[in-house]
Amino acid sequence: DTEVTQTPKHLVMGMTNKKSLKCEQHMGHRAMYWYKQKAKKPPELMFVYSYEKLSINESVPSRFSPECPNSSLLNLHLHALQPEDSALYLCASSRMGQGEKLFFGSGTQLSVL
Amino acid sequence: AQTVTQSQPEMSVQEAETVTLSCTYDTSENNYYLFWYKQPPSRQMILVIRQEAYKQQNATENRFSVNFQKAAKSFSLKISDSQLGDTAMYFCVRGSSNTGKLIFGQGTTLQVKP
Numbered sequence: 314d315t316e317v318t319q320t321p322k323h324l325v326m327g328m329t330n331k332k333s334l335k336c337e338q339h340m341g342h343r344a345m346y347w348y349k350q351k352a353k354k355p356p357e358l359m360f361v362y363s364y365e366k367l368s369i370n371e372s373v374p375s376r377f378s379p380e381c382p383n384s385s386l387l388n389l390h391l392h393a394l395q396p397e398d399s400a401l402y403l404c405a406s407s408r409m410g411q412g413e414k415l416f417f418g419s420g421t422q423l424s425v426l
Numbered sequence: 427a428q429t430v431t432q433s434q435p436e437m438s439v440q441e442a443e444t445v446t447l448s449c450t451y452d453t454s455e456n457n458y459y460l461f462w463y464k465q466p467p468s469r470q471m472i473l474v475i476r477q478e479a480y481k482q483q484n485a486t487e488n489r490f491s492v493n494f495q496k497a498a499k500s501f502s503l504k505i506s507d508s509q510l511g512d513t514a515m516y517f518c519v520r521g522s523s524n525t526g527k528l529i530f531g532q533g534t535t536l537q538v539k540p
Binding site: 354355358363401416 | 471
């Protein structure tokens with residue numbers, strides 16, 4: 314199994330809603346990532362979990378809250394988002410989190426109304 | 427600054443022709459990884475090819491090959507026999523062994539024309 318699975322694929326939410334994005338991998342990777350990508354731009358790193366501990370937080374607003382329940386799962390909890398948070402949210406994993414290749418999920422396209 | 431520069435925002439190529447995408451990067455590290463990722467209209471990010479900086483031999487993957495010039499900090503991607511399915515945005519990426527971060531270039535949009 315060489316896949317990173319993200320759910321849902323599409324999400325529309327209001328600014329007062331609470332929702333969660335989910336990501337799962339069964340490759341035994343010990344590093345998992347959240348990226349935000351606007352159209353025609355490169356992905357921007359948000360968070361990195363290494364061995365289930367938050368190792369990088371790129372000064373992301375607190376309305377985004379990551380969670381890593383175990384080595385296979387990564388969640389991103391969303392609350393009180395703004396319209397400018399509309400984007401493609403990509404989850405990725407890598408073997409050790411040392412700059413080696415990432416395996417990406419297919420993303421969640423988020424629209425905030 | 428630890429940057430990755432792709433100087434060609436858009437390119438096009440005729441089907442079956444060869445095209446080269448440019449990339450330069452800046453780093454003070456000695457050990458790092460370089461990648462080309464493609465992102466087709468489906469927006470799935472797909473690894474095309476990978477190069478470890480300590481290896482002098484250029485990586486190849488079927489129709490895709492790189493020209494890695496470590497001293498010049500250059501990492502170009504050559505696509506041979508271009509196919510319609512190669513239409514995508516291509517990102518040059520440098521991986522840092524020190525920080526664990528991947529640094530993306532701004533991307534090159536490649537259109538393969540029939």
